[in-house]
Amino acid sequence: MNIIKLGATSSTNDFLKDLLAKQFVENFTVVVAEHQTKGKGQMGAEWNVESGKNLTCSVLVRDLLLDIQAIFHLNVAVAVSIIEGLEEFAIGGLAIKWPNDILAESKKIGGILIENSIKRNGEIFSIVGIGLNVNQEYFENLPKASSLYAICGRSFDKEAVMLAILGNLKRNLSLLQAKEYGLLWQSYDNRLFKKGIPMPFEANNGSHFMGIIQGVTPNGKLEVLLEDDSITTFDIKEVKLLY
Known part of the structure; x- marks a missing residue:
């Protein structure tokens, strides 16, 4: 696994896209930054977090999706991987709020932004952006936002959290490649916020x-x-x- 560590960048997704435009980048290359100046969320929303306190990273996924219709399977695999990674740290009340928010105790602690591009040969490149509030204590004017620290009352090793998530992601992408969609969807469905209520x-x-x-x-x-x-x-x- 190739991990590129940055002090600051406008966006880890953009950094990885720029790198991909200039040179060959191996599958599952990870870019992680201590601070993003222009972090992005769904539909162009901003993702602003306190510098050095949280996890902001992007992962290149290539040679995996062969069908444009299968793109949401990747969203499912990523969301499930984040939840499974956090469960290793005994975080309670975890859930996936459709489509891509990660919750703990009904508060948003993270989000996913996946940007896909289709090459002329039909190959689909996906850049998986993950933002997770880890050690930030306060969220001014954001009553529904929280962090692992705020929920558990203790600090976390950001790199350990990232590696746990990436380990689960690698395993779940293998399921995706084998077209074992059912297992991933069952995990996603079981963790869907407010389902059946x-x-x-x-x-x-x-x-x-x-x-x-x-x-x-x-x-x-x-x-x-x-x-x-x-x-x-x-x-x-x-x-x-x-x-």
């Missing part, structure tokens, strides 16, 4: 409704049982879970 939602037009999360489709849409007993699927940013 009546919850309020907000649609992108501002309207509110009640629904029960049933699961996630293979292409990454959220399945929700509505009050009229119909099941509707929602894409990213089409609906927000209120909790």
